[in-house]
Amino acid sequence: MRTPITERLTEGVRTALANAGLPEPETCPWEIPRQAEHGDYATNVAMTLARAARRSPRQVAELIATHFPSLREVERVAVAGPGFLNVFLSPAWCTAALGEILEAGDTYGRGASERGRRVRLEFVSANPTGPLVIVSARAAAVGDSLARLLRAQEAQVTTEFYINDAGSQFEALARSLEARVRQGLGMPAELPANGYPGEYLVDLASEYVEEQRARGADALEALEALVTDAGERERLERFGRYAVSRIVEQQRRSLRDYGVEFDVWTSEQRDVRDLHLPEKVLEELAARKLTYEAEGALWFRSSALGEEAGDDKDRVLRRSNGEVTYFAVDVAYHHCVKFRSADRVINLLGPDHHGYVPRMKAAMQALGHPSDAFEVLIVQLVTLLRDGQPVRMSKRQGEFVLMEELLEEVGRDAARFTFLTRRHDSPLPFDLAVATRQSAENPVYYVQYAHARIKSIDKQVAEQGLVVPPLGEIDLSPLREDEELAIIKRLLQYPEVVRGAARALEPHRVAYWLQELAGMFHPYYKNHRVIQDDRQLMLARLALCAGVGRVIRNGLELLGVSAPESM
Protein backbone atom coordinates (compact mmCIF):
# COMPACT_ATOMS: atom_id res chain seq x y z
CA MET A 1 0.00 0.00 0.00
CA ARG A 2 1.79 3.07 -1.13
CA THR A 3 -0.67 5.38 0.60
CA PRO A 4 -3.09 4.31 3.31
CA ILE A 5 -6.66 4.23 2.18
CA THR A 6 -7.76 6.93 4.62
CA GLU A 7 -5.30 9.39 3.12
CA ARG A 8 -6.78 8.82 -0.30
CA LEU A 9 -10.25 9.36 1.14
CA THR A 10 -9.16 12.57 2.81
CA GLU A 11 -7.83 13.82 -0.49
CA GLY A 12 -11.21 13.05 -2.00
CA VAL A 13 -12.96 15.06 0.69
CA ARG A 14 -10.64 18.01 0.20
CA THR A 15 -11.19 17.95 -3.52
CA ALA A 16 -14.94 17.83 -3.01
CA LEU A 17 -14.83 20.76 -0.58
CA ALA A 18 -12.75 22.82 -2.99
CA ASN A 19 -15.14 22.04 -5.83
CA ALA A 20 -18.09 23.02 -3.70
CA GLY A 21 -16.43 26.21 -2.54
CA LEU A 22 -16.42 25.22 1.12
CA PRO A 23 -13.69 25.84 3.74
CA GLU A 24 -10.97 23.29 4.42
CA PRO A 25 -11.08 21.26 7.63
CA GLU A 26 -8.02 20.98 9.85
CA THR A 27 -8.32 17.26 10.10
CA CYS A 28 -10.50 14.63 8.60
CA PRO A 29 -10.88 11.80 11.06
CA TRP A 30 -11.97 8.43 9.69
CA GLU A 31 -13.54 5.73 11.72
CA ILE A 32 -14.68 2.25 10.94
CA PRO A 33 -18.40 1.97 11.59
CA ARG A 34 -19.68 -0.88 13.64
CA GLN A 35 -22.40 -1.66 11.18
CA ALA A 36 -21.95 -2.66 7.58
CA GLU A 37 -24.85 -0.44 6.43
CA HIS A 38 -22.76 2.54 7.47
CA GLY A 39 -20.08 1.71 4.97
CA ASP A 40 -16.44 0.80 5.34
CA TYR A 41 -15.25 4.19 6.51
CA ALA A 42 -17.12 7.14 7.95
CA THR A 43 -16.23 10.70 8.79
CA ASN A 44 -17.92 13.53 10.64
CA VAL A 45 -16.13 16.39 8.85
CA ALA A 46 -19.41 17.76 7.60
CA MET A 47 -20.58 18.26 11.16
CA THR A 48 -17.40 19.93 12.29
CA LEU A 49 -17.47 22.17 9.23
CA ALA A 50 -21.11 23.16 9.47
CA ARG A 51 -20.53 26.27 11.57
CA ALA A 52 -17.75 27.68 9.38
CA ALA A 53 -19.72 26.88 6.22
CA ARG A 54 -22.86 28.43 7.66
CA ARG A 55 -24.92 25.49 6.53
CA SER A 56 -26.53 22.58 8.26
CA PRO A 57 -24.32 19.50 8.72
CA ARG A 58 -26.50 17.52 6.38
CA GLN A 59 -26.24 20.15 3.66
CA VAL A 60 -22.46 20.16 3.91
CA ALA A 61 -22.43 16.39 3.75
CA GLU A 62 -24.64 16.43 0.67
CA LEU A 63 -22.33 18.90 -1.04
CA ILE A 64 -19.27 16.79 -0.29
CA ALA A 65 -21.01 13.67 -1.54
CA THR A 66 -22.10 15.22 -4.82
CA HIS A 67 -18.71 16.80 -5.49
CA PHE A 68 -16.70 13.78 -4.40
CA PRO A 69 -14.26 12.85 -7.19
CA SER A 70 -14.46 9.39 -8.66
CA LEU A 71 -11.74 7.27 -7.12
CA ARG A 72 -10.82 3.72 -7.98
CA GLU A 73 -10.99 2.87 -4.30
CA VAL A 74 -14.49 4.11 -3.75
CA GLU A 75 -17.74 2.61 -4.95
CA ARG A 76 -20.03 5.23 -3.49
CA VAL A 77 -20.35 7.91 -0.83
CA ALA A 78 -23.56 8.22 1.16
CA VAL A 79 -24.92 10.77 3.61
CA ALA A 80 -26.46 9.40 6.76
CA GLY A 81 -27.76 10.38 10.15
CA PRO A 82 -27.06 13.94 11.32
CA GLY A 83 -24.40 14.42 8.65
CA PHE A 84 -22.09 11.45 8.46
CA LEU A 85 -20.35 10.63 5.24
CA ASN A 86 -20.28 6.90 4.72
CA VAL A 87 -17.78 5.59 2.21
CA PHE A 88 -18.24 2.20 0.57
CA LEU A 89 -15.10 0.70 -0.91
CA SER A 90 -15.08 -0.81 -4.36
CA PRO A 91 -15.00 -4.61 -4.11
CA ALA A 92 -12.91 -4.87 -7.26
CA TRP A 93 -10.36 -2.46 -5.88
CA CYS A 94 -10.22 -4.35 -2.57
CA THR A 95 -9.47 -7.69 -4.13
CA ALA A 96 -6.80 -6.10 -6.27
CA ALA A 97 -5.35 -4.48 -3.14
CA LEU A 98 -4.82 -7.94 -1.68
CA GLY A 99 -2.18 -8.38 -4.37
CA GLU A 100 -0.39 -5.29 -3.13
CA ILE A 101 -0.44 -6.57 0.44
CA LEU A 102 1.20 -9.80 -0.66
CA GLU A 103 3.72 -7.92 -2.69
CA ALA A 104 4.63 -5.72 0.26
CA GLY A 105 5.30 -8.82 2.34
CA ASP A 106 7.05 -8.17 5.62
CA THR A 107 7.00 -4.43 4.99
CA TYR A 108 3.20 -4.38 4.92
CA GLY A 109 2.00 -2.32 7.86
CA ARG A 110 5.08 -0.19 8.10
CA GLY A 111 4.67 3.56 7.95
CA ALA A 112 6.61 6.76 8.32
CA SER A 113 4.63 8.63 10.94
CA GLU A 114 7.66 8.81 13.27
CA ARG A 115 10.26 9.37 10.59
CA GLY A 116 13.22 11.39 11.70
CA ARG A 117 12.38 11.25 15.38
CA ARG A 118 15.07 10.03 17.71
CA VAL A 119 13.52 8.16 20.61
CA ARG A 120 15.23 7.04 23.75
CA LEU A 121 13.20 4.30 25.40
CA GLU A 122 14.09 3.06 28.86
CA PHE A 123 12.35 0.13 30.48
CA VAL A 124 12.74 -2.63 33.07
CA SER A 125 15.78 -0.99 34.73
CA ALA A 126 15.34 -3.29 37.72
CA ASN A 127 17.64 -2.75 40.65
CA PRO A 128 20.69 -4.96 40.41
CA THR A 129 19.92 -6.51 43.76
CA GLY A 130 18.43 -9.78 42.61
CA PRO A 131 16.98 -11.76 39.73
CA LEU A 132 14.17 -10.31 37.64
CA VAL A 133 10.66 -10.88 38.89
CA ILE A 134 7.38 -10.94 37.07
CA VAL A 135 6.72 -7.17 36.91
CA SER A 136 9.89 -6.83 34.89
CA ALA A 137 8.53 -9.38 32.47
CA ARG A 138 5.55 -7.16 31.89
CA ALA A 139 7.63 -4.03 31.48
CA ALA A 140 9.94 -5.88 29.12
CA ALA A 141 7.05 -7.07 26.97
CA VAL A 142 5.54 -3.60 26.74
CA GLY A 143 8.81 -1.77 26.23
CA ASP A 144 10.15 -4.13 23.61
CA SER A 145 6.90 -4.02 21.69
CA LEU A 146 6.87 -0.21 21.82
CA ALA A 147 10.35 -0.17 20.35
CA ARG A 148 9.21 -2.45 17.54
CA LEU A 149 6.13 -0.31 16.89
CA LEU A 150 8.07 2.94 16.78
CA ARG A 151 10.69 1.42 14.52
CA ALA A 152 7.93 0.22 12.22
CA GLN A 153 7.10 3.93 11.86
CA GLU A 154 10.71 4.75 11.05
CA ALA A 155 11.59 6.24 14.40
CA GLN A 156 15.23 5.93 15.39
CA VAL A 157 14.87 4.06 18.66
CA THR A 158 17.50 3.38 21.28
CA THR A 159 16.39 0.98 23.99
CA GLU A 160 18.04 1.23 27.32
CA PHE A 161 18.44 -0.52 30.65
CA TYR A 162 19.62 1.74 33.44
CA ILE A 163 21.61 0.10 36.21
CA ASN A 164 21.30 1.70 39.65
CA ASP A 165 24.75 0.66 40.80
CA ALA A 166 25.18 3.44 43.33
CA GLY A 167 23.49 4.78 46.40
CA SER A 168 22.03 3.14 49.45
CA GLN A 169 20.59 0.06 47.82
CA PHE A 170 23.92 -0.63 46.21
CA GLU A 171 25.60 -0.42 49.61
CA ALA A 172 23.03 -2.71 51.16
CA LEU A 173 23.71 -5.19 48.41
CA ALA A 174 27.46 -4.96 48.89
CA ARG A 175 27.15 -5.48 52.64
CA SER A 176 24.81 -8.39 52.13
CA LEU A 177 27.24 -10.12 49.83
CA GLU A 178 30.10 -9.40 52.19
CA ALA A 179 28.18 -11.03 55.05
CA ARG A 180 27.52 -14.09 52.92
CA VAL A 181 31.17 -14.28 51.91
CA ARG A 182 32.26 -14.14 55.55
CA GLN A 183 29.85 -16.93 56.31
CA GLY A 184 31.26 -18.84 53.34
CA LEU A 185 34.72 -18.43 54.80
CA GLY A 186 33.49 -19.76 58.10
CA MET A 187 33.57 -16.38 59.83
CA PRO A 188 30.73 -15.09 61.97
CA ALA A 189 28.60 -12.55 60.13
CA GLU A 190 25.07 -11.22 60.10
CA LEU A 191 23.11 -9.66 57.30
CA PRO A 192 22.69 -5.92 57.71
CA ALA A 193 19.26 -4.74 58.75
CA ASN A 194 18.36 -3.50 55.29
CA GLY A 195 20.17 -6.35 53.55
CA TYR A 196 18.94 -8.80 50.94
CA PRO A 197 18.23 -12.22 52.44
CA GLY A 198 17.62 -14.10 49.20
CA GLU A 199 19.29 -17.47 48.60
CA TYR A 200 20.86 -16.18 45.40
CA LEU A 201 23.33 -14.10 47.40
CA VAL A 202 24.43 -17.18 49.32
CA ASP A 203 25.10 -18.90 46.00
CA LEU A 204 26.86 -15.86 44.64
CA ALA A 205 29.05 -15.66 47.73
CA SER A 206 30.10 -19.27 47.53
CA GLU A 207 30.87 -18.84 43.84
CA TYR A 208 32.97 -15.83 44.67
CA VAL A 209 34.90 -17.75 47.31
CA GLU A 210 35.31 -20.66 44.92
CA GLU A 211 36.64 -18.36 42.20
CA GLN A 212 39.30 -17.04 44.54
CA ARG A 213 40.13 -20.53 45.79
CA ALA A 214 40.59 -21.73 42.25
CA ARG A 215 43.05 -18.95 41.60
CA GLY A 216 45.27 -20.27 44.32
CA ALA A 217 46.19 -19.74 47.95
CA ASP A 218 47.33 -16.16 47.37
CA ALA A 219 44.00 -15.05 46.08
CA LEU A 220 42.17 -16.69 48.95
CA GLU A 221 44.43 -14.99 51.43
CA ALA A 222 43.88 -11.69 49.72
CA LEU A 223 40.16 -12.21 50.09
CA GLU A 224 40.47 -12.94 53.78
CA ALA A 225 42.64 -9.87 54.17
CA LEU A 226 40.00 -7.86 52.35
CA VAL A 227 37.21 -8.77 54.74
CA THR A 228 39.34 -8.40 57.86
CA ASP A 229 41.64 -5.47 57.14
CA ALA A 230 40.39 -3.40 54.20
CA GLY A 231 38.60 -0.10 54.66
CA GLU A 232 34.87 0.19 54.22
CA ARG A 233 35.06 1.94 50.86
CA GLU A 234 37.22 -0.71 49.34
CA ARG A 235 35.05 -3.55 50.64
CA LEU A 236 31.89 -1.91 49.38
CA GLU A 237 33.51 -1.35 46.04
CA ARG A 238 34.81 -4.92 45.64
CA PHE A 239 31.72 -6.77 46.81
CA GLY A 240 29.28 -4.31 45.31
CA ARG A 241 30.86 -4.37 41.86
CA TYR A 242 31.08 -8.12 41.88
CA ALA A 243 27.44 -8.55 42.93
CA VAL A 244 26.17 -6.04 40.38
CA SER A 245 28.11 -7.47 37.48
CA ARG A 246 26.97 -10.99 38.19
CA ILE A 247 23.34 -10.05 38.84
CA VAL A 248 23.13 -7.79 35.82
CA GLU A 249 24.58 -10.56 33.71
CA GLN A 250 21.87 -12.87 34.96
CA GLN A 251 19.18 -10.27 34.27
CA ARG A 252 20.53 -9.78 30.79
CA ARG A 253 20.41 -13.51 30.16
CA SER A 254 16.81 -13.78 31.36
CA LEU A 255 15.79 -10.93 29.11
CA ARG A 256 17.53 -12.47 26.14
CA ASP A 257 15.70 -15.74 26.72
CA TYR A 258 12.55 -13.66 26.70
CA GLY A 259 13.49 -12.18 23.34
CA VAL A 260 14.37 -8.73 24.66
CA GLU A 261 17.75 -7.16 24.00
CA PHE A 262 18.79 -3.64 24.86
CA ASP A 263 20.89 -1.30 22.75
CA VAL A 264 22.42 0.39 25.76
CA TRP A 265 23.19 -0.69 29.31
CA THR A 266 23.93 2.38 31.36
CA SER A 267 25.72 2.46 34.68
CA GLU A 268 24.66 5.15 37.12
CA GLN A 269 28.14 5.16 38.63
CA ARG A 270 30.27 5.00 35.50
CA ASP A 271 28.13 6.97 33.06
CA VAL A 272 26.73 9.66 35.29
CA ARG A 273 28.39 10.07 38.68
CA ASP A 274 31.98 9.49 37.58
CA LEU A 275 31.49 12.05 34.81
CA HIS A 276 30.35 14.61 37.38
CA LEU A 277 27.17 15.23 35.47
CA PRO A 278 25.11 15.92 38.61
CA GLU A 279 27.39 18.81 39.57
CA LYS A 280 27.08 20.18 36.05
CA VAL A 281 23.34 20.11 36.06
CA LEU A 282 23.18 21.68 39.52
CA GLU A 283 25.19 24.56 38.18
CA GLU A 284 22.89 24.90 35.24
CA LEU A 285 19.82 24.95 37.45
CA ALA A 286 21.50 27.46 39.73
CA ALA A 287 22.28 29.67 36.74
CA ARG A 288 18.59 29.67 35.98
CA LYS A 289 17.87 30.72 39.54
CA LEU A 290 15.93 27.56 40.23
CA THR A 291 17.82 26.37 43.28
CA TYR A 292 18.25 27.64 46.82
CA GLU A 293 19.89 26.52 50.03
CA ALA A 294 17.88 25.70 53.10
CA GLU A 295 18.51 23.59 56.19
CA GLY A 296 21.94 22.80 54.87
CA ALA A 297 20.60 21.20 51.68
CA LEU A 298 20.30 22.40 48.11
CA TRP A 299 16.75 22.52 46.82
CA PHE A 300 15.14 22.59 43.40
CA ARG A 301 12.35 25.13 43.11
CA SER A 302 10.07 22.61 41.43
CA SER A 303 6.88 24.04 42.87
CA ALA A 304 7.42 27.34 41.08
CA LEU A 305 7.23 26.11 37.52
CA GLY A 306 3.72 26.89 36.47
CA GLU A 307 0.69 24.71 36.63
CA GLU A 308 1.50 22.20 33.97
CA ALA A 309 4.95 21.19 35.04
CA GLY A 310 4.60 22.16 38.66
CA ASP A 311 5.38 19.81 41.49
CA ASP A 312 3.52 20.19 44.76
CA LYS A 313 6.67 20.93 46.70
CA ASP A 314 10.35 21.67 46.28
CA ARG A 315 12.82 18.81 46.09
CA VAL A 316 16.25 18.21 47.51
CA LEU A 317 19.08 17.98 45.02
CA ARG A 318 22.04 17.80 47.42
CA ARG A 319 21.60 16.53 50.93
CA SER A 320 22.99 18.31 53.94
CA ASN A 321 25.67 15.61 54.13
CA GLY A 322 26.94 16.76 50.75
CA GLU A 323 25.70 13.82 48.69
CA VAL A 324 23.54 14.39 45.66
CA THR A 325 20.15 12.73 45.65
CA TYR A 326 18.95 10.07 43.26
CA PHE A 327 16.72 12.74 41.76
CA ALA A 328 19.66 15.01 40.97
CA VAL A 329 21.52 12.14 39.36
CA ASP A 330 18.50 11.26 37.30
CA VAL A 331 17.98 14.83 36.14
CA ALA A 332 21.62 15.02 35.16
CA TYR A 333 21.43 11.79 33.27
CA HIS A 334 18.32 12.71 31.33
CA HIS A 335 19.49 16.18 30.51
CA CYS A 336 23.14 15.53 29.74
CA VAL A 337 22.93 12.12 28.12
CA LYS A 338 19.52 11.10 26.94
CA PHE A 339 18.41 14.39 25.49
CA ARG A 340 21.71 14.86 23.76
CA SER A 341 20.97 11.94 21.47
CA ALA A 342 17.19 12.05 21.34
CA ASP A 343 14.34 14.47 20.93
CA ARG A 344 11.88 12.22 22.65
CA VAL A 345 12.53 10.40 25.90
CA ILE A 346 10.16 7.71 27.11
CA ASN A 347 10.49 5.90 30.44
CA LEU A 348 8.48 2.96 31.64
CA LEU A 349 8.20 3.02 35.41
CA GLY A 350 6.43 1.06 38.09
CA PRO A 351 3.47 2.53 39.97
CA ASP A 352 5.62 3.16 43.03
CA HIS A 353 7.38 5.87 41.01
CA HIS A 354 4.41 7.84 39.89
CA GLY A 355 4.84 10.49 42.57
CA TYR A 356 8.26 10.98 41.09
CA VAL A 357 7.01 12.00 37.66
CA PRO A 358 5.99 15.64 38.30
CA ARG A 359 9.39 16.64 39.66
CA MET A 360 11.15 15.03 36.70
CA LYS A 361 8.85 16.78 34.26
CA ALA A 362 9.40 20.03 36.10
CA ALA A 363 13.16 19.57 35.88
CA MET A 364 13.12 18.69 32.20
CA GLN A 365 11.03 21.71 31.40
CA ALA A 366 13.20 23.93 33.54
CA LEU A 367 16.18 22.80 31.51
CA GLY A 368 14.51 23.84 28.30
CA HIS A 369 13.01 20.63 26.94
CA PRO A 370 9.53 20.82 25.44
CA SER A 371 6.89 19.57 27.83
CA ASP A 372 5.87 16.69 25.61
CA ALA A 373 9.41 15.52 24.89
CA PHE A 374 9.66 13.63 28.16
CA GLU A 375 7.05 10.96 28.71
CA VAL A 376 6.55 8.48 31.50
CA LEU A 377 4.40 5.40 31.14
CA ILE A 378 3.40 3.77 34.36
CA VAL A 379 3.35 0.02 34.01
CA GLN A 380 1.01 -1.30 36.66
CA LEU A 381 1.72 -4.18 38.95
CA VAL A 382 1.12 -7.77 38.15
CA THR A 383 -0.70 -9.44 40.98
CA LEU A 384 0.36 -13.00 40.84
CA LEU A 385 -2.08 -15.69 41.79
CA ARG A 386 -1.93 -19.42 41.99
CA ASP A 387 -5.34 -21.02 41.99
CA GLY A 388 -6.86 -17.75 43.04
CA GLN A 389 -4.58 -17.35 46.03
CA PRO A 390 -2.19 -14.39 45.97
CA VAL A 391 1.48 -15.28 45.70
CA ARG A 392 3.54 -12.93 47.81
CA MET A 393 6.31 -11.18 45.97
CA SER A 394 8.81 -9.56 48.24
CA LYS A 395 12.52 -9.63 47.75
CA ARG A 396 12.91 -8.89 51.43
CA GLN A 397 11.15 -12.05 52.42
CA GLY A 398 13.00 -13.97 49.76
CA GLU A 399 9.80 -15.42 48.34
CA PHE A 400 8.97 -14.38 44.81
CA VAL A 401 8.32 -15.69 41.37
CA LEU A 402 11.17 -15.17 38.99
CA MET A 403 10.81 -14.17 35.41
CA GLU A 404 12.67 -17.34 34.46
CA GLU A 405 10.11 -19.42 36.31
CA LEU A 406 7.30 -17.64 34.56
CA LEU A 407 8.85 -18.39 31.20
CA GLU A 408 9.32 -22.01 32.11
CA GLU A 409 5.79 -22.33 33.36
CA VAL A 410 3.72 -20.51 30.74
CA GLY A 411 6.14 -19.97 27.88
CA ARG A 412 7.53 -16.91 26.21
CA ASP A 413 4.81 -16.34 23.63
CA ALA A 414 1.92 -16.78 26.06
CA ALA A 415 3.56 -14.58 28.67
CA ARG A 416 4.32 -11.76 26.26
CA PHE A 417 0.94 -11.87 24.60
CA THR A 418 -0.88 -11.91 27.94
CA PHE A 419 1.01 -8.84 29.08
CA LEU A 420 0.10 -7.11 25.84
CA THR A 421 -3.63 -7.76 26.01
CA ARG A 422 -4.01 -5.08 28.63
CA ARG A 423 -3.19 -1.44 28.68
CA HIS A 424 0.09 -0.83 30.44
CA ASP A 425 -1.61 1.25 33.15
CA SER A 426 -4.13 -1.40 34.04
CA PRO A 427 -3.27 -3.76 36.89
CA LEU A 428 -2.94 -7.33 35.72
CA PRO A 429 -3.92 -10.40 37.67
CA PHE A 430 -1.96 -13.37 36.45
CA ASP A 431 -2.97 -16.77 37.72
CA LEU A 432 -0.06 -19.12 37.15
CA ALA A 433 -2.11 -22.24 37.70
CA VAL A 434 -4.80 -21.13 35.29
CA ALA A 435 -2.29 -19.94 32.73
CA THR A 436 -0.57 -23.29 32.67
CA ARG A 437 -3.59 -25.50 33.02
CA GLN A 438 -5.53 -23.69 30.34
CA SER A 439 -2.65 -22.69 28.18
CA ALA A 440 -4.41 -24.18 25.18
CA GLU A 441 -7.18 -21.63 25.61
CA ASN A 442 -4.90 -18.65 25.85
CA PRO A 443 -5.76 -16.02 23.21
CA VAL A 444 -2.24 -16.20 21.83
CA TYR A 445 -2.88 -19.73 20.61
CA TYR A 446 -6.04 -18.62 18.88
CA VAL A 447 -4.03 -16.22 16.78
CA GLN A 448 -1.08 -18.53 16.28
CA TYR A 449 -3.43 -21.35 15.35
CA ALA A 450 -4.84 -19.33 12.49
CA HIS A 451 -1.31 -18.90 11.19
CA ALA A 452 -0.45 -22.57 11.62
CA ARG A 453 -3.65 -23.56 9.82
CA ILE A 454 -2.76 -21.41 6.85
CA LYS A 455 0.69 -22.93 6.71
CA SER A 456 -0.92 -26.32 6.90
CA ILE A 457 -3.03 -25.56 3.85
CA ASP A 458 0.13 -24.69 1.94
CA LYS A 459 1.61 -28.01 2.99
CA GLN A 460 -1.47 -29.84 1.74
CA VAL A 461 -1.21 -28.06 -1.57
CA ALA A 462 2.39 -29.09 -1.93
CA GLU A 463 1.70 -32.68 -0.94
CA GLN A 464 -1.06 -32.97 -3.50
CA GLY A 465 1.37 -31.80 -6.14
CA LEU A 466 -0.74 -28.80 -7.06
CA VAL A 467 1.18 -26.14 -8.92
CA VAL A 468 0.72 -22.58 -7.69
CA PRO A 469 1.79 -19.84 -10.10
CA PRO A 470 3.51 -16.69 -8.84
CA LEU A 471 1.17 -14.36 -7.01
CA GLY A 472 1.32 -11.75 -9.74
CA GLU A 473 -0.31 -14.18 -12.15
CA ILE A 474 -3.21 -15.14 -9.92
CA ASP A 475 -6.60 -13.70 -10.75
CA LEU A 476 -8.12 -12.50 -7.46
CA SER A 477 -11.55 -11.67 -8.87
CA PRO A 478 -13.12 -15.03 -7.85
CA LEU A 479 -13.08 -13.76 -4.26
CA ARG A 480 -16.70 -12.75 -4.14
CA GLU A 481 -18.00 -14.09 -0.84
CA ASP A 482 -18.97 -11.47 1.73
CA GLU A 483 -16.60 -13.05 4.22
CA GLU A 484 -13.74 -12.84 1.75
CA LEU A 485 -14.33 -9.20 1.08
CA ALA A 486 -14.69 -8.50 4.78
CA ILE A 487 -11.35 -10.17 5.49
CA ILE A 488 -9.59 -8.17 2.78
CA LYS A 489 -11.04 -4.93 4.12
CA ARG A 490 -9.83 -5.96 7.51
CA LEU A 491 -6.32 -6.51 6.16
CA LEU A 492 -6.45 -3.06 4.62
CA GLN A 493 -6.95 -1.56 8.08
CA TYR A 494 -3.77 -3.05 9.43
CA PRO A 495 -1.35 -0.18 8.62
CA GLU A 496 -3.57 2.25 10.43
CA VAL A 497 -3.83 0.02 13.46
CA VAL A 498 -0.05 -0.06 13.64
CA ARG A 499 0.21 3.68 13.22
CA GLY A 500 -2.42 4.28 15.89
CA ALA A 501 -0.78 1.90 18.33
CA ALA A 502 2.57 3.61 17.79
CA ARG A 503 1.11 7.07 18.20
CA ALA A 504 -0.73 6.19 21.39
CA LEU A 505 2.10 3.98 22.65
CA GLU A 506 -0.40 1.17 23.06
CA PRO A 507 0.75 -2.19 21.74
CA HIS A 508 -2.35 -3.89 23.10
CA ARG A 509 -4.27 -2.51 20.18
CA VAL A 510 -2.33 -4.76 17.84
CA ALA A 511 -2.97 -7.77 20.07
CA TYR A 512 -6.72 -7.14 20.08
CA TRP A 513 -6.85 -6.50 16.40
CA LEU A 514 -5.05 -9.75 15.65
CA GLN A 515 -7.52 -11.67 17.77
CA GLU A 516 -10.33 -10.16 15.75
CA LEU A 517 -8.64 -11.01 12.47
CA ALA A 518 -8.19 -14.60 13.61
CA GLY A 519 -11.82 -14.48 14.67
CA MET A 520 -12.76 -13.75 11.07
CA PHE A 521 -10.46 -16.31 9.56
CA HIS A 522 -11.46 -19.35 11.62
CA PRO A 523 -15.17 -19.24 10.67
CA TYR A 524 -14.26 -18.56 7.06
CA TYR A 525 -12.00 -21.58 7.04
CA LYS A 526 -14.82 -23.66 8.52
CA ASN A 527 -17.37 -22.56 5.95
CA HIS A 528 -15.38 -22.45 2.74
CA ARG A 529 -12.93 -24.93 1.31
CA VAL A 530 -9.71 -23.54 0.01
CA ILE A 531 -8.41 -26.59 -1.77
CA GLN A 532 -10.96 -27.62 -4.38
CA ASP A 533 -11.66 -28.45 -8.00
CA ASP A 534 -12.35 -24.92 -9.20
CA ARG A 535 -8.71 -24.06 -9.80
CA GLN A 536 -9.20 -20.30 -10.25
CA LEU A 537 -11.15 -20.04 -7.02
CA MET A 538 -8.62 -22.18 -5.18
CA LEU A 539 -5.71 -20.01 -6.28
CA ALA A 540 -7.54 -16.86 -5.28
CA ARG A 541 -8.34 -18.29 -1.86
CA LEU A 542 -4.78 -19.41 -1.38
CA ALA A 543 -3.77 -15.82 -2.00
CA LEU A 544 -6.30 -14.63 0.56
CA CYS A 545 -4.96 -17.09 3.11
CA ALA A 546 -1.44 -15.98 2.35
CA GLY A 547 -2.50 -12.40 3.03
CA VAL A 548 -4.03 -13.30 6.38
CA GLY A 549 -0.98 -15.34 7.31
CA ARG A 550 1.33 -12.54 6.34
CA VAL A 551 -0.48 -9.94 8.39
CA ILE A 552 -0.68 -12.22 11.43
CA ARG A 553 3.05 -12.83 11.18
CA ASN A 554 3.81 -9.13 10.80
CA GLY A 555 1.54 -8.29 13.71
CA LEU A 556 2.93 -10.92 16.06
CA GLU A 557 6.41 -9.74 15.15
CA LEU A 558 5.50 -6.31 16.53
CA LEU A 559 4.53 -8.00 19.78
CA GLY A 560 7.65 -10.14 19.92
CA VAL A 561 5.58 -13.29 19.62
CA SER A 562 6.42 -16.10 17.23
CA ALA A 563 4.21 -17.22 14.35
CA PRO A 564 4.70 -20.99 14.27
CA GLU A 565 4.28 -23.05 11.09
CA SER A 566 2.79 -25.84 13.14
CA MET A 567 1.89 -26.31 16.76
Next chain:
RNA sequence: GCGCCCGUAGCUCAGUUGGAUAGAGCGUUGGCCUCCGAAGCCAAAGGCCGCAGGUUCGAUUCCUGCCGGGCGCACCA
Protein backbone atom coordinates in the same frame (compact mmCIF):
# COMPACT_ATOMS: atom_id res chain seq x y z
C1' G B 1 -5.77 15.75 54.03
C1' C B 2 -3.40 16.57 48.93
C1' G B 3 -2.16 14.37 44.09
C1' C B 4 -2.33 10.48 40.17
C1' C B 5 -4.84 6.02 38.10
C1' C B 6 -9.20 3.05 37.84
C1' G B 7 -15.08 1.72 38.43
C1' U B 8 -18.10 -1.38 31.29
C1' A B 9 -21.57 -8.90 31.25
C1' G B 10 -20.69 -13.75 36.92
C1' C B 11 -14.76 -13.13 36.28
C1' U B 12 -10.61 -10.66 33.43
C1' C B 13 -10.59 -6.77 30.10
C1' A B 14 -11.26 -3.93 24.98
C1' G B 15 -14.11 0.12 23.20
C1' U B 16 -10.58 3.41 17.42
C1' U B 17 -7.74 11.58 20.01
C1' G B 18 -16.99 12.76 21.32
C1' G B 19 -20.28 9.14 16.89
C1' A B 20 -25.01 5.69 14.72
C1' U B 21 -28.27 -0.59 17.82
C1' A B 22 -21.77 -1.05 23.77
C1' G B 23 -17.74 -5.84 22.23
C1' A B 24 -14.13 -10.11 23.16
C1' G B 25 -12.02 -14.04 26.08
C1' C B 26 -12.93 -17.11 30.26
C1' G B 27 -16.97 -19.34 32.87
C1' U B 28 -22.31 -21.44 32.20
C1' U B 29 -25.96 -24.17 28.82
C1' G B 30 -26.78 -26.84 24.14
C1' G B 31 -25.08 -28.55 19.30
C1' C B 32 -20.78 -29.77 15.23
C1' C B 33 -14.99 -34.10 13.52
C1' U B 34 -16.03 -40.52 7.00
C1' C B 35 -14.49 -33.34 4.18
C1' C B 36 -7.77 -28.41 3.77
C1' G B 37 -5.52 -29.03 11.76
C1' A B 38 -11.74 -29.57 17.00
C1' A B 39 -5.64 -25.15 20.10
C1' G B 40 -11.53 -24.80 15.76
C1' C B 41 -16.93 -23.72 14.44
C1' C B 42 -22.37 -22.64 15.53
C1' A B 43 -26.17 -21.16 19.06
C1' A B 44 -28.22 -19.42 23.89
C1' A B 45 -28.00 -16.68 28.37
C1' G B 46 -25.70 -12.53 30.60
C1' G B 47 -25.45 -4.70 30.74
C1' C B 48 -29.32 1.99 34.76
C1' C B 49 -21.09 1.63 30.89
C1' G B 50 -20.35 3.32 39.75
C1' C B 51 -24.18 7.60 41.10
C1' A B 52 -25.88 12.75 40.08
C1' G B 53 -25.47 17.03 37.32
C1' G B 54 -23.13 19.90 33.10
C1' U B 55 -21.07 20.89 27.89
C1' U B 56 -22.77 19.02 22.87
C1' C B 57 -26.74 17.85 17.20
C1' G B 58 -24.71 13.36 19.88
C1' A B 59 -21.24 11.31 26.12
C1' U B 60 -18.85 4.70 28.04
C1' U B 61 -15.44 8.81 26.09
C1' C B 62 -14.88 15.72 27.97
C1' C B 63 -16.01 18.95 32.81
C1' U B 64 -17.81 19.25 38.13
C1' G B 65 -19.43 16.87 42.61
C1' C B 66 -20.26 12.41 45.31
C1' C B 67 -19.59 6.99 46.32
C1' G B 68 -16.21 2.83 45.93
C1' G B 69 -11.10 0.64 44.92
C1' G B 70 -5.57 1.01 43.93
C1' C B 71 -1.12 3.82 44.42
C1' G B 72 1.94 7.87 45.79
C1' C B 73 2.96 12.01 49.12
C1' A B 74 11.58 10.96 52.18
C1' C B 75 17.66 15.11 52.90
C1' C B 76 15.11 6.29 49.99
C1' A B 77 15.96 4.62 45.20
